[in-house]
Amino acid sequence: MTVIANIYLKNGVLDPQGKAVHHGLDALGFDGVKDVRVGKQIVIQLDETDETKAKAEVEAMCEKLLANTVIENYEVEVKK
Numbered sequence: 001m002t003v004i005a006n007i008y009l010k011n012g013v014l015d016p017q018g019k020a021v022h023h024g025l026d027a028l029g030f031d032g033v034k035d036v037r038v039g040k041q042i043v044i045q046l047d048e049t050d051e052t053k054a055k056a057e058v059e060a061m062c063e064k065l066l067a068n069t070v071i072e073n074y075e076v077e078v079k080k
Contacts, residue, residue, distance in 0.1 A: 001046050002079040003058040007067045008039030042066055051078045 009015050015037050022036040044061070048054040055076050062074045 001048055001051070001054050003044045003046055003054050004077045004079060005042045005044065005058055005062050005066055005074055006039060006077070007042065007062065007072050007074045008037060010071055010073050013071045051080075054078055
């Protein structure tokens, strides 16, 4: 089973990489962009067949290692 963890900075946390991307988009003429936040996506293959258990396992991984929960939020999605 494939489980995806999307990890991104919490609101209010400075995102210098997002600012750099925003500046680059402005320089390329994409004037309608209001804000850019950069995150990361981690794709995990599990042997688990139960979707609820797979999601809970990856959420535990995020809490313990994958995300810095002081400054980051995460969302976990199970792909079928």
